[in-house]
Amino acid sequence: MTSKNNGLSAALVSNLQDVLSKRKGGSDESEEEPPSTSVAAKEEEEKKEIDDDSRPIVLVTNGDGIDSPGLVSLVEALVSGGLYNVHVCAPQTDKSVSSHSMTPGETIAASSVDIKGATAFEVSGTPVDCISLGLSGALFAWSKPILVISGINQGSSCGHQMFYSGAVAGAREALVSGVPSLSISLNWKKGESKESDFKEAVGVCLPLINATIRDIQRGVFPKDCSLNIAVPTSPSSNKGFKVTKQSMWRQSPSWQAVSANRHPGAGNFMSDQQSLGAQLAQLGRDASAAGAARRFTTQKKSIVEIESVGVAPKTESRVKKYFRLEFVAKEEEHTDEDSDIKALEDGFVSVTPLSLLPKMDSETHAAVSEWISKALNSDQ
Secondary structure: OOOOOOOOOHHHHHHHHHHHHHHHHOOOOOOOOOHHHHHHHHHHHHHHHHHHOOOOEEEEEOOOOOOOHHHHHHHHHHHHHOOOEEEEEEEOOOOOOOOOOOOOOOOOOEEEEEEOOEEEEEEOOOHHHHHHHHHHOOOOOOOOOOEEEEEEEEOOOOOOHHHHOHHHHHHHHHHHOOOOEEEEEEOOOOOOOOOHHHHHHHHHHHHHHHHHHHHHHHOOOOOOEEEEEEEOOOHHHOOOEEEOEOOOOOOEEEEEEEOHHHOOOOOOOOOOOOOHHHHHHHHHHHHHHHHHHHHHHHHOOOOOOOOOOOOOOOOOOOOOOEEEEEEEOOOOOOOOOOEHHHHHHOOOEEEEEEEOOOOOOHHHHHHHHHHHHHHHHHOO
């Protein structure tokens, strides 16, 4: 008995039937896996690796940027020890004086970076953005690390410099989120310090980092505080660790006037920073004025012909000046032996506990209470 083959040869029909039967049975091993499935499998594999890694997780950021020698030296040391699962989330550019600023309402990018032995991302934001994002669960698969380390930054963060420091702010943001933290800085001096000093600073701080993680695991690390660590200019010659208190020291802000012809784009009529909406609005006003001018000349033929159909530019009455800010170290004598800046200048590694708890001495509190009572009564 023969079957109809619609004019096709028996051999060709047999081959087609064989191919169809293989596809139907799912035995075609050469068929590629859908891209979405392979991506999902990769993500699941990465998550499994994290779950299988029982080492304590350490999250590193800084203020100087992800490529800075201080951060690079610190991460290399943490990775090479093999004791910790190291993650990095740091600014892609220098944000060392960004204080506790964040970037709400704007889109920031987090791009993966190849750092051997660590999971790393550079972020187009501030150190506080980095820590907030890193701890949110949106970027990394884990819930939270055992410790956040911010540094090692170039230049000390003693005294009032803590208020400006992006590195200290990154550690403070971790503390706000309930994660213990350390901020580390090197007392860098121009013409004296060198890049290898960062590696020495890491060697000095590593025992303290290890002890911190050990005691966090034991539940004996001091609660509700962050440690601000300042390493002296010659790390290898330090006199040891000294617990200090925050001083009143700060570098002096120096504002320098910058000539307009030295400032790129200073002479532009419309700054690149103006919004597109403002530019479109200006074009709209020009077009409306041009139309009015044409209508006016059409109605009044005897009037002198208007040669320009655009609005004559108004005289610019605003004054625009340009300035550049630099911080200048002041030469002064520090007498308080317990202050961070005094210990640092004497060659000690300063360790200053910082807290989020509002503290005000009783004398100041009483003085303010007395003053506000008198001030309000005097106005009545």
